[in-house]
Amino acid sequence: MKNQEEIVSDLKGLINILNDGKVGYKEAVENVESPNLKSIFLEFSNQRYAYAEELKQHILQHGGESENDEGGVLGALHRAWLDIKDAFTSKNDSAILEAITTGEKAALDKYDEVLKNYENHADHRALLTKQREGIANALAKIESLKVQYQS
Incomplete structure (x- = not known):
């Protein structure tokens, strides 16, 4: 069973990814051509912000501190899609969608890793499961958009 310090560390790692x-x-909003994609990406950016805020509050409720508004070392997993500058500089909607897919899969992997260690923590598990489902739904939406925006 995870101790308090380990739990806070795990949650902060998820905040970095978010x-x-x-x-x-x-x-991505700045680099896509499609107004539809801009709207969807803005929605998902706001979703990630809300998820990070939920986790920060959750950490505070459990006696931890969380003041991180930036990404971090663990967030480097999710930066996989930030590192493909070619996709952003080319303003190729299809390439940007592919990059986002990579990032979302990395985020889901991290959530899965954390969730498997929280079987005895119902309050943490409920919040993390809800957020994971939201990210999975975003990934499904991105996957469907990839078909629509193939080069």
Whole structure:
């Protein structure tokens, strides 16, 4: 069973990933041509912001501190889609969607890793499961858009 310090560390790692996703979606908004994609990416950026805020409150409720508004070392997993500058500089909607897919899959992997260690923590598990489902739904939407925006 995880102790309090380990739990807070895990949750902060997820906040880093969420912050990276928020920033990544904002960058994607700046670099896609489609108004439809801009709207969807803005929605997902706002979702990541809300998820990070939920986790920060959850940490505070459990005696931890969380003041991180930036990405971080663990968030480097999610930065996979920020590192493909070619997709952003080319303003190729299809390439940007592919990059986002990579980032969302990395985020889901991290959520899965954390969730498997929280079987005895119902309050943490409920919040993380809800957020994971939201990210999975976003990924499904991105996957369907990839078909629509194929080059």
